[in-house]
Amino acid sequence: MKINKTFAGIPDEYSKFDTSKIVLIPVPYDGTSTWQKGADKGPQAFLEAAENMELYDIETDSEVYTEGIYIADPVTEKNSPKAMVDAVHNVTKKYIKKNKFVTLFGGEHSISIGSIRAFNECFDHLSVLHLDAHADLRKSYEGSPYNHACAVYEANQTTNLVQVGIRSMDRSETLVMNSENVFFAQDMATNAYWMDNVIDLLTDTVFITFDLDVFDPSIMSSTGTPEPGGLLWYETLEFLKKVFENKNVVGFDIVELCPNSKNKAADFLAAKLYYKMLSYKFSNPSESDDFGDDYNQIIDSPFTKLSKFKDDDNF
Numbered sequence: 001m002k003i004n005k006t007f008a009g010i011p012d013e014y015s016k017f018d019t020s021k022i023v024l025i026p027v028p029y030d031g032t033s034t035w036q037k038g039a040d041k042g043p044q045a046f047l048e049a050a051e052n053m054e055l056y057d058i059e060t061d062s063e064v065y066t067e068g069i070y071i072a073d074p075v076t077e078k079n080s081p082k083a084m085v086d087a088v089h090n091v092t093k094k095y096i097k098k099n100k101f102v103t104l105f106g107g108e109h110s111i112s113i114g115s116i117r118a119f120n121e122c123f124d125h126l127s128v129l130h131l132d133a134h135a136d137l138r139k140s141y142e143g144s145p146y147n148h149a150c151a152v153y154e155a156n157q158t159t160n161l162v163q164v165g166i167r168s169m170d171r172s173e174t175l176v177m178n179s180e181n182v183f184f185a186q187d188m189a190t191n192a193y194w195m196d197n198v199i200d201l202l203t204d205t206v207f208i209t210f211d212l213d214v215f216d217p218s219i220m221s222s223t224g225t226p227e228p229g230g231l232l233w234y235e236t237l238e239f240l241k242k243v244f245e246n247k248n249v250v251g252f253d254i255v256e257l258c259p260n261s262k263n264k265a266a267d268f269l270a271a272k273l274y275y276k277m278l279s280y281k282f283s284n285p286s287e288s289d290d291f292g293d294d295y296n297q298i299i300d301s302p303f304t305k306l307s308k309f310k311d312d313d314n315f
């Protein structure tokens, strides 16, 4: 894919690297998807839809693009799933270290193995909030641990993983699933407190990995493996807003847009979702300027691994 334009057609002055707080990394990758192919076309469709989006957010009374949104070079490594994950990991870490608010747009969900690994190396006590129809907890699938069906296996081992919207999984995944941290769609439908329950399980520092198939197929059909019974628009926004208000969200990725040329509404939904998440992040006065500070605090300490959840202070 080739990107000649700024995000959503914003003026050049808001798209320069040095002055942008936000970095968007497109990852047009679809190496391992198993049913409908086309997630590699997701970033292009997302960017095209974004160009037709109005940039004033009514709800937050803000124009978040003025914080600056820089589009990084797309990650195009395709030699192997592992090489792609390594490339995503490296570029994500590079931009985190430059104190940017790093966001990624896939591509299929295996890209998140790289993004989560980078955030987990750079932030202590990381929670990964995983919105998805699928558990994605397989250790390997079709011979590779870098398959989309394995997207959060590593996160489940190394971070505080909280899974939301799950409604499809393999029996084998029940063996590794941390069931106390899982919100099945069928239970959410009858639990008026699920949003607060999720927030209670998150540490303060949160990375969101958002598989678009968590949405109901009635509003998001352009995805590789749609599942009935998903989230709708306003409940999703209400939930995300709560997360951004209550936690320090340090970055996010959105994956699995598999565009359909006959239904652009789904592409537009993805663009709007991305912009909403930025609007929530930067309209929260207590958070708007300090994401970089959080990173600076840990530059001085060695990145900690695995043992990080031994102290319970953040729960």
Ligand SMILES: [Mn+2]
Residues within 6 Å of the ligand: 109, 132, 133, 134, 211, 213, 214, 256
């Ligand atoms: Mn999924």
